[in-house]
Amino acid sequence: MAAAFRGEAPPLGHHNERAHHQWLADRIDKHYIEFITDLPKKIIYEVLGYTFYFAHYHLDMTDHYLTIEKNPSIEQLDSFYSSSDYDLVCFGHHHVIHHLTSDRRVYFNLGSLGCNHKPIARYGLVEVSESGINVESIQISYDNTDFLNSYEKLKVPDREFILKIFHGA
Known part of the structure; x- marks a missing residue:
């Protein structure tokens, strides 16, 4: 979902989920994306x-x-x-x-x-x-x-x- 939010290509193996991830990305506050992105892997x-x-x-x-x-x-x-x-x-x-x-x-x-x-x-x-x-x-x-x-x-x-x-x- 973070890739869809940033307009990036979907991660390997996630092309089928792209529409769903984009739908989520269009509805989430950018602060949550920043928070999720900053979490340690x-x-x-x-x-x-x-x-x-x-x-x-x-x-x-x-x-x-x-x-x-x-x-x-x-x-x-x-x-x-x-x-x-x-x-x-x-x-x-x-x-x-x-x-x-x-x-x-x-x-x-x-x-x-x-x-x-x-x-x-x-x-x-x-x-x-x-x-x-x-x-x-x-x-x-x-x-x-x-x-x-x-x-x-x-x-x-x-x-x-x-x-x-x-x-x-």
């Missing part, structure tokens, strides 16, 4: 000697993206992160839950907050102690009726496709 944090890696999107757009984006295996993720010392990798972007643990690290993604086939919001708890890292996913139900109806009310581009793919409607 990744955060590395240490707790009790464990190193955490947080990123919205953890994969680059190389062959790794094509092979492990949708349903990564532990082996693929360990291979991708083989040169790092991260103990916990928390990432987003993917709309499905990933909670994988290898002998090297924990991979944790709670899925999408608003793009879900069920009206639930998820958050994660990370417990760190000398004995290790424990992560837990918590779910809370909510009423998303008004949100889903707003797609039609606001005439969101490609709303039928978006509702079907991201919300199961």
Whole structure:
């Protein structure tokens, strides 16, 4: 969406979403774009000697993206992160839950907050102690009726496709 706001070409793999991104860009205050653009792409944090890696999107757009984006295996993720010392990798972007643990690290993604086939919001708890890292996913139900109806009310581009793919409607 930020690229559409600035009139730039869409990012690799986002050409089909351009109309939707432009629709959003035409309606957002420029201060939000500046805020989003200034956010760090990744955060590395240490707790009790464990190193955490947080990123919205953890994969680059190389062959790794094509092979492990949708349903990564532990082996693929360990291979991708083989040169790092991260103990916990928390990432987003993917709309499905990933909670994988290898002998090297924990991979944790709670899925999408608003793009879900069920009206639930998820958050994660990370417990760190000398004995290790424990992560837990918590779910809370909510009423998303008004949100889903707003797609039609606001005439969101490609709303039928978006509702079907991201919300199961």
